[in-house]
């Protein structure tokens with residue numbers, strides 16, 4: 001039900017931002033979905049469409065475009081930057097754990113260069129609304 005909660009948050013934000021901008025109709029939004037979020041995009045899209053249907057006229061014609069943003073990490077010790085897929089060979093169990101709690105990434109991922117677990121996530125976390133188009 002993770003996807004439904006995220007879809008609700010996106011819709012709420014879109015409505016709030018559109019009202020602030022004084023829009024009367026939202027035509028299109030573009031979302032960037034962080035790779036670490038690992039959501040089921042089919043469920044997420046379904047949830048968005050269902051929520052769009054029950055909302056008022058502001059977003060009934062809204063189209064949603066989505067892009068996946070690759071996860072990029074930076075080591076705090078040596079400054080090395082690397083992408084999620086390169087980090088390590090994770091077992092299915094580990095990548096499941098990260099699906100449910102991206103915070104646990106630190107328990108599994110190490111800097112490929114110096115092996116430090118002390119890194120930050122530069123990109124690829126959460127969902128970002130890149131733009132809202134309307135009139």
Ligand SMILES: [Zn+2]
Nearest residue numbers: 075078111114
């Ligand atoms: Zn390092």
